[in-house]
Amino acid sequence: MLTSRQVLERRPAHVRPLAVTALRHPTVSTLLADHRSLLADLMDGLGSPLHVVLPEIFEENVRRLRTAFAEAGAPVDILFAKKANKADCYVGSAAALGIGVDVASTPELVKALAGGVPGHRIGVSGPEKDDALHALAVRHGCLVAVDSISELRRLAATARLARRQATVLLRCRTNAQPGSRFGMSAAEREAAVGLCAELGAHIALRGFSFHLNGYCAAERATAANEMIEHCVDARRRGSPAAELVDIGGGLPVRYVDPRVWEEFLRDNGPAHYHAAKDFKSFYAYGGPTAAQTARAIMEHPVAGGQSLSAKARRNGIRFIVEPGRALLDQAGLTLYRVQQVDDRRDTDGYAIVTVAGSSFSLSEQWFNSDYLPDPLLLPADAEAHTQTHAHAHAHAHAHAGEVFPACVAGSTCLESDLVTWRKIGFPQPVRRGDQLAYLNTAGYQMDSNESPFHDAALPLKAVIRLDDASGRPRWRLDGI
Template sequence: MTPSTTTSTWPRLPVLPDAATDAVVASGLLAELAHAFGGPFHFLLPDAFDVNLQAMQDVLASAGVNGVVYFAKKANKAAVFAERAAAGGAGVDVASAGELREALGHGVRGEHLVVTGPAKAPALLRLAVQHGALIAIDAIDELDAVITLPPAGQGHPARVLLRALPSVQPDSRFGMAAAELVTAMDRCATAGDAIRMEGFSFHLSGYALQPRADLAARLIDLCRMARARGLQAGRISIGGGLPISYTDADSWHTFLTQHHARHYHTGKKFPPADFYPYHSAPSGPAALAALLQTRPHTTGATLADIIRDAGVQLLLEPGRALLDRAGATVFTIQGVKDRGGYRLLTVDGTSLSLSEQWFNSEYLPDPQIIPQDHAAPAGVFPASVGGATCLESDMLTWRKIAFPHLPRAGDLLLYPNTAGYQMDSNESPFHDLPLPPKVVIDRTDHPRPRWRLDRHFT
């Protein structure tokens, strides 16, 4: 079992430096947690969430834009992030009664919730109205259902946004076409005190800034139309879609140029278009700043100028961008097979805890091996990583990773920066395997980081 002689044979995708994760690894805590839980686990770094949130709020303030950040709760189920959103002056975006109750239970006020998603269940609509949450109305029949609901205490009206179908994505299943929006505005105007129509929203797939700015400008025009009908219409929601960078530009472009089916177990092929853009410029809060300086095609002014001049409030619902570097996932290697030229590792969990694999794609950032034997041979040891189930498709990493140490049973594998969607959006107790617990790291600046279980651990 000799190592390969060069790393150039094996495309790599190193992650950007992350001092907080490095401090957790250096502390030796991960091996103890792996022993204690007897299976994979996630660790969360909520301080990173705080930093990302503050940076977005600073961008809004610097641009002179009246805006509110809502954390898209679907991106991670952990209670700690809802708690940090509430403490940091942010709202939370929810799409189910369960998410709504969780947010309320962890300190988020009802009026600081926005309820999204298509064809919302009656129970969810009732809860949203009772707690004064803002509801993104996706269809005429949903608006009719809200209008006929009993009013909240003290006669407070239901608060709604009307979701517009993006003209650049006319086949989207989200939102209302132009004629439907006119009908919806008319019904809001005749509903009287039952409805407070606060503005418009959209759901837009992808990460391009120009179409998002163009759609935001369209929503502002819709606000003017609604105001002419006597509606309040003072807010627009542009959803999420702020990309983050997992790696640097050179590494990403080199990877896209070099990777080939031969670099994957069984010659697996992934369409490059299905990969997440693991490097984006700009990204995170800088992407928000760039969006605000983008000039919609209908005007020569920047989006920030248009928002200020119209006197509207900007709502945004980032998920991944608030969770950048806010956690990682750890597995233990259970077995190693030599496949001739590379190894096949089996870990103590499944790819259901690394969700990208279930979207016809691959989570590309290189996992980090943490040898438990300090005498582990060094070199270049290519290996793919499989899960503990009886499914051929249960692969955490089809790609042959160029590990710098010989992988052995008992070693740990750390998948970096997994808090945004990777940890739990597709988790399942398949084979009666327990769901990986979430460990909150409250402090990383001590020799022994302080940790606790997130409240969602059962």
């Protein structure tokens, strides 16, 4: 059996890097092609890494998702899952578009309210919420997803003291995932429905929700169908306002072309990673889009062969959906400055590019995986870079005409701090001072796992919008 040191020292085979080319929104393409000097200036002034957030693309995604549900014949309320990105600008966009926000902590709720989202458009989720979050949610009329009978009793006591009525969803375990740590069992749900009727002066049961891992449209539709039946049952048992079914998130994002993704899955192996790292799973970067999945969920046949949306309409049910990543698709990117390049091509077959920053700002490793879309190389000085490359070409016999293979490391003292474990095939040698642009990082990647390790400041977020008339970019710091 290999020790950890032996695994780290094992020399990987020399392989040609696989291309995993990221899809690019036209606005992102415009920024990278026409306004690269602005991006360089922002990084000079604000530091590396720098997150660039693009709320106009978020707004476009909201409109696209609304259309998808409308075309499927499903009445739906969209709540942006705030946990997917901490930037204030997205909450402001949600308020302007009239959609809600899903929160799971008191600070998230405070930021949603401060961003202009009214309480009745805010959903409060998360297991076994504390009394402070309950109190703020009740005061502002938020919709609270309750996970247990004990939480339901605590929420009722809070509402009684506030002389208000709390509006609630009961979160239930589904038949497909009965072992989830979130939600009530069937017996607990039965008891909770009865308790809601008893506590009617302080609790208004509005419907049911559930939690699912994964992106299977059929499984989510089946779970939603179960919740419709729970609503019908709750009405019979004294809760006439039970008309909402919250299907959660689970709307995927397509980062790369499906054909590129299929080729990657076919050819991928440990030899393509630093230290022959063997990842067991990846996000489905080339899967269906959020709009396609939304339609698939709503059009999925349920009991009697009717679609889920048709059954919902027949029973007076309105859906709630809580997309996070799906609304952030293409709505941000992350820039790193190259700090050093350790060229090991003659020995190991690839270089190690060290950037100013760490993998904490690209959070896929939180899921024990690698962020696979290729970063883009933005040379610091295109003319000097070309001259340097030409000089290197005259002397670099073995590497002439080939890509520059490199993985990307963070600048911390952790052996595991690899921003990208996979060997990237850069089109030319990477140099100190260049920038690497990781595209489509707004959904969970930017700040789910950030840390002031080594006393480093947390990266800043620059909000950029292109002027409608001139196309000129305007920027500000998020939160200001």
